[in-house]
């Protein structure tokens with residue numbers, strides 16, 4: 143058991159927090175349930191990942207909180223803490239599940255879905271790329287029926303989570319930049335450019351090439367966190383902080399931001415690692431309202447199941463892959479389906495697990511360096527990081543004005559009838575986003591859901607919202623240019639297919655099942671080959687770099703590029719939407735207050751609630767979700783205390 147300076151008896155946790163000397167650390171982190179300070183907590187947080195630890199930290203300022211995390215505490219693991227560890231290095235936090243097979247160039251192909259499982263969750267293994275959602279994207283989330291979630295309301299929560307370190311004069315000379323007014327300067331999460339700046343020579347070449355390839359329609363932006371619209375390219379900051387003691391950059395995982403630092407110690411907080419929440423214990427009132435009164439917990443390695451009680455709320459933060467499975471095992475989901483598995487339905491909520499989405503990703507696109515350009519001449523010998531330059535292209539940039547005209551068909555006012563009858567004025571591209579496909583796989587609950595989402599996405603396109611992202615990574619022998627679709631319209635599902643809680647659910651993102659998503663990825667692949675063939679970026683590469691990389695050349699036909707896309711693409715691992723925050727009649731699962739419909743105290747506060755894939759990278763936005771969730775939860779507790 144690891145404690146911070148002092149462990150207090152459970153009675154102190156209940157009644158004496160106000161008497162503790164200021165600043166005395168007291169968070170308890172254990173992996174043995176017999177050492178739990180209490181058997182009943184005000185709040186139980188399910189999953190100690192990116193969002194879970196952030197929510198728990200804020201709640202534990204005034205209340206007793208237990209976090210149950212399936213994975214281990216890896217506080218001393220240098221592969222995790224060092225942000226320059228080669229991306230993808232195996233670690234005891236890095237796991238993957240076999241997702242459902244997906245469309246490939248020769249029919250179907252397997253799809254592994256990677257996730258983090260330890261304190262910090264995904265933030266302990268991710269690429270640390272620090273992008274925020276877009277203002278148009280957040281406004282679309284609000285327009286979907288979520289008052290209070292538009293960009294202007296949401297930005298302060300992202301700022302609250304962050305301590306931004308502005309670039310120093312040398313970093314600025316080398317290309318780093320920022321807009322102070324959009325940042326936070328006193329939150330737990332460190333966000334900064336690498337010190338020293340990584341690969342400045344490559345950064346410069348990448349930026350000018352992207353700009354010139356698109357005739358300067360893609361501009362250089364100072365800051366990726368301002369809710370950007372239009373096409374742009376920028377140096378990227380990461381979730382890292384400079385550690386004065388070690389004199390080196392460190393990963394700012396959720397654990398290193400909200401849990402471990404002395405400043406973040408909470409007398410009321412207990413964290414139980416190596417234990418899985420199998421399901422929630424609920425009671426149903428005569429009116430049908432469901433209340434969680436506890437959680438069923440089991441050691442992840444197997445063993446005795448036990449119950450822990452909760453008096454106020456359960457906050458589910460097990461991530462977009464696993465949160466729906468926990469609800470489903472608790473009898474909350476599609477009743478017909480659950481009955482088929484032998485689970486007694488508690489609440490019929492068909493949206494649980496539907497609307498699952500991920501951003502398809504063209505990764506492993508590597509261009510060999512020119513022999514004269516070894517890594518030292520390009521980077522100055524600096525370490526590597528993923529995505530040091532990021533370019534966002536709009537539909538107009540990526541598809542040209544003709545393509546944009548096609549995408550504008552999204553704006554056609556469609557009704558369910560139009561869809562089922564197949565409105566003749568729409569071209570086939572757009573008809574394919576009729577919900578039939580998604581509906582048939584359980585990817586949306588009713589057709590209007592996808593149409594509403596498509597319309598909001600169309601509005602975003604109309605203001606030249608970015609639709610694809612390119613990121614440039616320097617490595618020892620190659621420069622990588624990876625591409626990701628930002629606003630996919632394909633929708634899949636998460637569904638348990640056994641009552642065994644140790645089994646992974648079926649996770650099926652239905653990548654590229656909407657034709658428009660394929661078209662966008664084909665455009666993205668063409669941009670990658672243009673960039674690799676255009677100076678000054680091409681000057682850094684070997685003469686045969688494009689051919690050696692396998693990326694189709696600029697003269698390849700659309701069909702050749704499509705086949706390459708289908709064989710190459712992989713999961714973007716920005717899973718969202720599987721417990722969507724949207725109106726219940728659209729198939730939503732949680733209200734704008736993140737409360738599960740039909741329940742009095744089951745809250746969800748992780749990536750699964752994001753209804754539209756408007757976060758180019760999820761982490762910094764998810765901290766905003768966690769901060770907002772904590773505020774709503776605390777406010778309710780205070781309101782209830784006053785009304786007693």
Ligand SMILES: Cc1cc2nc3c(=O)[nH]c(=O)nc-3n(C[C@H](O)[C@H](O)[C@H](O)COP(=O)(O)OP(=O)(O)OC[C@H]3O[C@@H](n4cnc5c(N)ncnc54)[C@H](O)[C@@H]3O)c2cc1C
Nearest residue numbers: 189191192193212263264268269270271419461749759761
């Ligand atoms: C390899 C990789 C690279 C990425 N790169 C980036 C990037 O560069 N930039 C960026 O912004 N985002 C990136 N992301 C995405 C980002 O990290 C995730 O979207 C984010 O971490 C999700 O946060 P979450 O709180 O929803 O879930 P998580 O952080 O996944 O937390 C969920 C936690 O719940 C635990 N859990 C699950 N089930 C149970 C259960 N039954 N009981 C108890 N605990 C449970 C898990 O072990 C996990 O710790 C990346 C993700 C991955 C996997």
